[in-house]
Amino acid sequence: MFLPLFSSLVALPAVLGAALIPKDTIACVHNAANRSCWSDGFDISTNYYEKVPDTGVVREYWLNIENTTAAPDGFELPAQLINGSFPGPTIIADWGDTVVVHVTNSLQNNGTGLHFHGIRQNWTDQMDGVPSITQCPIAPGDSYTYKWRAVEYGTGWYHSHFYVQAWDGVFGGILINGPATANYDVDLGHIFLNDWYHYTADQLDSQAATGGPPTAINGLINGTNTYNDTLGSRFKTVFNANTRYRLRLVNAAADNHFRFMIDNHTLEVIANDFVPIVPYETTDLSIGMGQRYDVIVTAKDLASGNFWLRAIPQEACSETSAVDNVKGIIRYDSSSTADPTTSAYSYTDSCADEDSSNLVPYLPLNASDTYTYGEDEEVAVQVTDNALLWTMNKTSFRTEWENPTLKQVANGSAPFTAKQHVIQLPQANQWVSFVIHSPFAQDHPMHLHGHDFLILASGYGDFDSSLITQSSLVNAPRRDVAMLPASGYLAIAFRTDNPGAWLMHCHIAWHTAEGFAVQILERKSEIFIDRSQLDSTCTNWNKYVAAKDVTQHDSGV
Structure with missing residues (x-):
């Protein structure tokens, strides 16, 4: 077993995870x-992690999830959508605001629950939106x-955490305004990339x-694309010459890893997940399921021209x-209707994360050689009743919708079952690791x-x-989704500064449903x-x- 080697060089306060700084003098002005x-x-x-603006502002949203039909690529099928839109409405707030949803x-015929992916929920675990865990x-x-x-x-996103409902369309964006590590002129907001079946x-x-993972028939960019060259329409946006645009990229796929690019343009990467990084x-850009990257693209000195924006599975x-069909169009002349004739950059087909040497957090956090807990988790599969289940340490995760973890905690219930795969971390502000x-x-x-x-x-x-050296502990890449390499390992560490029942899982839709998870x-x-x-x-x-005789068929999350 590998044990963690770390104690933080940063002391985090224990009240709501962050101290509030009252408004006083304005030291600078946020602008382009x-x-x-x-x-x-x-x-x-x-x-x-220590200081949060005390804005006093409450941002309130009303979301209605309903059955409908949708044809994002021109092919109509049943869908579950939020407020009738796909993707759902974007939740927008400023750093320090309170968000009410x-x-x-x-x-x-479905339950639901919304998870706010990437939001740390400091001391608000019950708002994490995971049926069978927090509600x-x-x-x-x-x-x-919530x-x-x-x-x-x-940049974050929200999605249903009930069964595989998210991939019928129950997701949308979270945009929290704040400072950035590079300047830009225009924020274009979210660019969702997802597979479509x-x-x-x-x-x-x-x-x-x-029967094994299904094959995606198509893919979408911000909820739209063409199919068979006859149905649907491409995502399009217009660039103005020499303008710097911020794009908030989200891989919202069920089971496709994307490589993002814009022909003949360079991406300046300024954040991974909710962590600002030193720009490169x-x-x-390699983007795994659930991951987000913020990039800045500088428009060329052009009055016209069309370029492919690509999400390559x-x-x-x-x-x-759909390897070559998940595309949108960047236009420099809004009146143009022509398809681009540009070519993609050469790349290596790979599902590996971006090189760790590029993912340098702008706010440095280090660790030392003190530890309290370490855990090894070995991934495997098993077949039960002709169905495939994923396991971690020989346990396929399963919790019950009607008996969530927080209910058991509140009731002081008997010990958790083995299938709930509960890892208890009782000590405060200690570093722990998982391999x-x-x-x-x-x-x-x-x-x-x-x-x-x-990521150690x-x-x-x-x-x-x-493999863990002193240099591994110095401002290591920091995020909330990382790729576990094929036939390989992933070693991570975090600090026990946020009481709650927290799920850790593979973000491939079917793998979560088939038990590839633990809870902390x-x-x-x-x-x-x-x-x-x-x-x-x-x-x-x-x-x-009781009225509908509902049966749970999945892992519960």
Whole structure:
């Protein structure tokens, strides 16, 4: 077993995970020429794990999830959408704001719950939106209100964490305004990249469990694309000469890893997930499922011209028949209707993360040689009742919708079952580590709720503790989704500074449903639980289950 070697060089306060700084003097003005500044003494150098602007602002959203049909590439099929749009509405706030999201379940035959992917939920674990972990599912006809602070800034997204519902269309963007590590003129917002199958998500999951992963028929960029050259339409946006544009890239795919590029243009990468990084330039960007990258693209000195914007599925780990069709168009003349004739940059087909030497957090956090806990997790598969299940340390994860972890914590219930795969971390503000091994020739995007983690080592073959050196501990890449290499290992570390029940799982849709997960119960005695909200949601869910004879077929998350 590998043990963690780390104690933080940064002391994090224990109240809401961050100290509040009252507004006083304005030290700088945030604008196109000075994006590193924010306001009131906050800038890109501020330690956002310790200090958060006290804005006093509440941003409120109302989201209604309903059954409908959609034809994002011209081929119509049943869908589940938020407020009738695909992707759903973008949640926009400023760093330090409070966000309130009212969710109504108007679906006919499904529960739901919204997870705010990348939001750390400091001391608000019950707002993480994971049915069977932090709440019971929201029953049809019922509503649920989520409330959390934007203690970080950058690009995130929200999606259903009920079964594989997200990939029927239940997702949207989160945009938290704040400082940046490079200047830009225009924020173009989210660019969602996702695969598309022409089948409902539950049909796809059934196929994955019994016959292997389904093949994506198409892919979408911001919810649109063409199909068979006759249906649908491409995503398009217009560049003005010499303007610097910020694009917020999100891989929202169920099971496709994308390589993003814009022909004849360079990408200046300024953030991975919710972590600002030292900018670097590249022509193409490897983006795993659940990952986000913020890039700046400088428009050329042109009055006209059309260029392909590409999301290329990486065949090393993606089942797809749409390798060259997931494209949008950058136009320099809005009146143009011509397709581009440009060519893609050359690249190596790979599902590996961006090189760690490029992913340097702008805010440096180091670690030393003190530890309290370490865990090895070995990935495997098993077949039960002719269905494939993923396991970690020989356990296929399963929790029950009607008995979420927080309910068990609140009730002081008997010990957790083995299938719940609960790892308890009772001590405060200690560094812990996990090493995940996989013998399979497939890369896996590993996502941890409630934390940014440090990536200490990642590679092919067997892990050895000697791979962790002193240099590995100095400002290691930090994010909330990292790729577990095919037939390889991923070593991560984080600090126990956020009480809660936190899921860690593979972000491939079918793998989560098939049990590729563990849950981390951090500082159980300090978790805040609103019993009224918890109990009323579970009561309504149990009434629905009894009336409709609902059966749970997946892992619960």
